[in-house]
Amino acid sequence: MIPETIFVAVLAPIGFAAIGAMLVLLGEVLLSRSQSFLGRPWNARLVGSVLAGVSMLSLLLGLFVSIQWFASGDVQVFNPAHPLLQLDRFSALASALIITAALLSCALATYYLEVVGINHAEYYALLLLATAGMLTMVTAIDFLPLFVGLELMSIPLYALAGFDRRRLSSNESALKYFLIGSFASAVLLYGVALLYGATGSTSFAALREGFDPQSPLALTGLGLVVVGFAFKISAVPFHQWAPDVYEGAPSSVTAYMSVAVKATGVLALLRLLALGAAPLGGVGATVLDGPDAGLLDASLGQVLGGLAALSMIVGNLMAVIQDNVKRLLAYSSVAHAGYLLVGVAAGTAEAWSAAVFYLIVYTFMNLGAFAIVVALAQGGRDCERVASFAGLARARPGLAALMTIFLLALTGIPPTAGFFAKFGVFSAAVNVGLVPLAIIGVVMSVVSVYAYLRIPVLMYMHEPEEFAGAPAQAQSGERFVLLACAVAVLALGILPNGGTLLDFSLGEQRFALSVPSVLDWARAAVAFLVP
Amino acid sequence: MSFAAILFYLFGALAVLFALSMLLNVHNTVAGALSLVVTMVSLAAIYVLLEAHFVAAIQIMVYAGAIVVLFLFVVMLLNLRDDDFAPGRQRLVRVAGALVGVFALAQFLRWLAPGLPELPAVPAGFGGHRAVGIALYTDYVLLVELIALLLLAAIVGALVLAKRKLDS
Numbered sequence: 244m245i246p247e248t249i250f251v252a253v254l255a256p257i258g259f260a261a262i263g264a265m266l267v268l269l270g271e272v273l274l275s276r277s278q279s280f281l282g283r284p285w286n287a288r289l290v291g292s293v294l295a296g297v298s299m300l301s302l303l304l305g306l307f308v309s310i311q312w313f314a315s316g317d318v319q320v321f322n323p324a325h326p327l328l329q330l331d332r333f334s335a336l337a338s339a340l341i342i343t344a345a346l347l348s349c350a351l352a353t354y355y356l357e358v359v360g361i362n363h364a365e366y367y368a369l370l371l372l373a374t375a376g377m378l379t380m381v382t383a384i385d386f387l388p389l390f391v392g393l394e395l396m397s398i399p400l401y402a403l404a405g406f407d408r409r410r411l412s413s414n415e416s417a418l419k420y421f422l423i424g425s426f427a428s429a430v431l432l433y434g435v436a437l438l439y440g441a442t443g444s445t446s447f448a449a450l451r452e453g454f455d456p457q458s459p460l461a462l463t464g465l466g467l468v469v470v471g472f473a474f475k476i477s478a479v480p481f482h483q484w485a486p487d488v489y490e491g492a493p494s495s496v497t498a499y500m501s502v503a504v505k506a507t508g509v510l511a512l513l514r515l516l517a518l519g520a521a522p523l524g525g526v527g528a529t530v531l532d533g534p535d536a537g538l539l540d541a542s543l544g545q546v547l548g549g550l551a552a553l554s555m556i557v558g559n560l561m562a563v564i565q566d567n568v569k570r571l572l573a574y575s576s577v578a579h580a581g582y583l584l585v586g587v588a589a590g591t592a593e594a595w596s597a598a599v600f601y602l603i604v605y606t607f608m609n610l611g612a613f614a615i616v617v618a619l620a621q622g623g624r625d626c627e628r629v630a631s632f633a634g635l636a637r638a639r640p641g642l643a644a645l646m647t648i649f650l651l652a653l654t655g656i657p658p659t660a661g662f663f664a665k666f667g668v669f670s671a672a673v674n675v676g677l678v679p680l681a682i683i684g685v686v687m688s689v690v691s692v693y694a695y696l697r698i699p700v701l702m703y704m705h706e707p708e709e710f711a712g713a714p715a716q717a718q719s720g721e722r723f724v725l726l727a728c729a730v731a732v733l734a735l736g737i738l739p740n741g742g743t744l745l746d747f748s749l750g751e752q753r754f755a756l757s758v759p760s761v762l763d764w765a766r767a768a769v770a771f772l773v774p
Numbered sequence: 775m776s777f778a779a780i781l782f783y784l785f786g787a788l789a790v791l792f793a794l795s796m797l798l799n800v801h802n803t804v805a806g807a808l809s810l811v812v813t814m815v816s817l818a819a820i821y822v823l824l825e826a827h828f829v830a831a832i833q834i835m836v837y838a839g840a841i842v843v844l845f846l847f848v849v850m851l852l853n854l855r856d857d858d859f860a861p862g863r864q865r866l867v868r869v870a871g872a873l874v875g876v877f878a879l880a881q882f883l884r885w886l887a888p889g890l891p892e893l894p895a896v897p898a899g900f901g902g903h904r905a906v907g908i909a910l911y912t913d914y915v916l917l918v919e920l921i922a923l924l925l926l927a928a929i930v931g932a933l934v935l936a937k938r939k940l941d942s
Contacts, residue, residue, distance in 0.1 A: 254916075261923050264923075264926075265926075268930065321916060322913075322916075324912075324913065325912075325913035325914075327914075327916055327917070328916065363934070365930055365933070365934045368930055369927065369930060369931060369934070372923060372926065372927040372930070373927075375923060376923075376924075376927075379920060387914070387917055388916070388917060388920065391917055391920045391921060391924065392920070394924055395920060395923055395924045395927060398924065398927050398928050398931055399927045399930075399931055401931065402927075402930070402931030402932075402934050402935055405934075405935050406934065408934075408935065417935065
C-alpha cells in the first residue's frame with residue numbers, strides 16, 4: 244500500500260515556495276522581536292528587505308529546479324501508485340514562468356510597500372503561498388490537486404487584494420474578489436463532481452478514457468469546469484470582477500495577479516484539455532469538419548472561440564473609455580485573455596505553442612506596464628489617472644520611454660514581442676480555418692491602439708500636470724523589474740526564432756553561445772502534451 | 775423495492791426539496807439556514823446508506839453543526855429584518871399548500887417508484903474510518919499536506935485583514 248519510491252523532486256518547486264513562505268513568517272516574528280547588535284530593535288524597512296530577499300531566494304531555487312527539469316526533459320509522477328502531480332516539460336516551463344512572475348513581483352513590491360505604508364512581512368508569505376498553489380495547478384494531472392491548488396492560489400490573493408486595509412477601495416476589491424472567486428471555485432468544483440459522476444474517477448487520464456460526448460452529465464461537467472477557468476482568467480462574460488478588483492488592490496498585487504493568475508489559468512486549462520479532454524487533432528479543425536467530427540471537439544472549440552471573440556471585443560472597447568490606468572490595464576487583460584483563448588480554441592500544437600509563447604510575452608509586457616504604475620506611486624498614493632501621465636516624458640524620461648515600449652508591446656506593434664505573439668496566435672487560428680476569430684482579433688487590435696497610445700501622446704505632447712514637484716527616483720528593485728521586462732519584451736521581439744549570440748574561437752575550442760528561442764521552448768513544452 | 779432504496783430516494787428528495795427551500799427563503803435567512811441543515815442531514819443519511827458512517831458523522835459535525843451555526847451567527851450579527859414575513863392567515867394557506875404538495879408528491883412517487891433503479895451493492899469496507907484514513911494518508915497524503923498549507927494561508931490572510939494593529 245505504501246509506494247516503494249516517492250519522487251520528491253516533483254514537489255521541489257512547490258516545496259521551495261511553501262518553505263519560503265514559512266521562513267518569511269518565522270523570520271518576521273524572530274527579527275521584529277529580537278534586537279540588533281547595538282541593542283536597538285531592527286528597522287522595519289530592513290526587516291522587510293531581508294524577508295523579501297528570503298522569499299526571492301526560495302523562488303530562485305524553484306526557478307533553478309524548474310529550468311533544470313525542462314532542460315533534462317524527464318517525466319516523473321507523484322506518486323506512481325496514485326498519480327496526482329506530474330513534472331514534465333510543460334509543467335516545468337509553466338512553473339518557470341510563474342516563478343519568474345512571482346520573483347519580479349517580489350522585487351517590485353519592496354519599495355512600493357514602504358511608500359504605501361503597508362510594509363508587512365505577511366505580504367511575501369501570502370505571495371509565496373499563492374505561488375505554491377499556482378505551481379500545484381500547472382503540475383496537476385488530477386482534478387483534486389487542481390482544485391486544492393486553485394484554492395491555495397486564490398485565498399492568499401483575496402487577502403493580498405485587501406492588503407491596504409485603510410483604503411476602502413482595497414477592502415471592496417478583496418470582498419468582491421472573494422465572493423466572485425468563491426463562486427467560480429464552486430462552479431468549477433461542481434463541474435468536477437459531475438465529471439466524476441460520469442467517469443468514476445478524478446484523474447485526467449480516466450476522463451480521457453471514459454468521457455462520453457453524448458452524455459449530458461459529462462458535457463455539463465466539462466462546461467462548468469470551463470466556466471470556472473473563464474472566471475479565473477477573466478474572459479467575457481465572466482470578467483465583471485476584474486476592473487474593480489484590479490483597481491482597488493495595491494498596484495504591486497494587481498501586477499502579480501494580472502499576469503500570474505492568467506498564466507496559471509490558461510496553462511492549467513491547456514494541460515487539462517491535452518491530457519484529459521479531446522483526442523487532439525485540432526479542437527478548431529473539427530469545428531470546420533461539421534457534424535461527423537466529435538461533439539466534444541466541435542462544441543468545446545466553439546465555446547472557447549466564442550469566449551475569445553467576446554473577450555477581445557468587450558475588453559478592447561471598454562479599455563478605450565477608461566480614464567484610470569489600472570482599470571484600463573484591467574480591461575486590457577480581459578482583451579488579452581481573448582487573444583490567448585484564440586490560441587487555445589484553435590487547438591493544434593502550433594496554436595498552443597503560440598498561446599504559450601503569448602503568455603510568456605504577456606507576462607513581461609503587462610508586468611512592465613504595472614511596474615510603471617507602481618514606480619509612479621508617491622506619498623502613499625497610486626498614480627492612477629490617465630490624465631496624470633501628462634508631461635511625464637519631461638519629468639521622468641526613462642519611465643516614459645519604458646512605458647511607451649510596454650504599451651507598444653501590448654498593442655502588438657513590431658519590433659516588440661507583442662507583435663510576434665499576436666502574429667503567432669492569429670496565424671495559427673487562420674491555419675485551422677478560424678478566420679472570423681483572426682479578423683475580430685486584428686480589428687480589435689486596431690481599436691486598442693487608441694486605448695493604449697493615448698498615454699504616450701499625453702506623456703510626450705502635453706504639459707505636466709501633477710509632476711511639477713521634484714520627482715522621486717525609481718528604486719533599485721523597481722529599476723530591475725522595469726529593465727528585465729523591457730529587455731525581455733524587446734529581445735523576444737528581435738529574436739523570435741532564437742539565434743547565436745556569441746560565436747567565437749579560442750585556440751582550438753569553438754564556443755557558440757546560442758539563445759534557444761523562447762518559441763522553441765514553448766513548442767517543446769507543448770510537444771510533450773500533444774505528441 | 776428494498777427498504778434501503780426507499781430510504782435513499784426519500785432522503786434524496788428531501789435534500790433537493792430543502793435545497794430549493796433554502797434558495798426560496800431569501801427574506802427569512804434563518805429559515806434558509808435551517809433548510810440547509812435538513813439538506814445536510816439528508817446527505818448524511820445517504821452516506822449512511824452507502825455504509826460510509828465516518829463520512830456521515832463528519833458531515834453532521836462539520837456541516838450541519840459547525841458551518842450552519844456559523845451561518846446563524848452571521849445572520850444574527852447582521853440583524854436582518856424580516857419585515858415582509860407573511861402574517862398568520864397566509865401561513866395557514868402555506869401549510870395547506872404544503873400538505874397538498876406532499877400528497878401530490880406521494881402519488882407521484884407511487885407512480886414513479888417501480889421505474890426507479892435499485893441500488894447497487896456497496897463494496898466491503900467502503901467509507902469506514904479505516905478506508906478513509908488509509909486513502910487520506912497513503913494515496914492522498916500530498917493533498918493533506920497541501921490543505922495544511924491552505925489553512926496556513928487562510929489564517930495568515932484572516933489575520934492580515936482582521937487584526938487590529940499589524941505593526942508590533
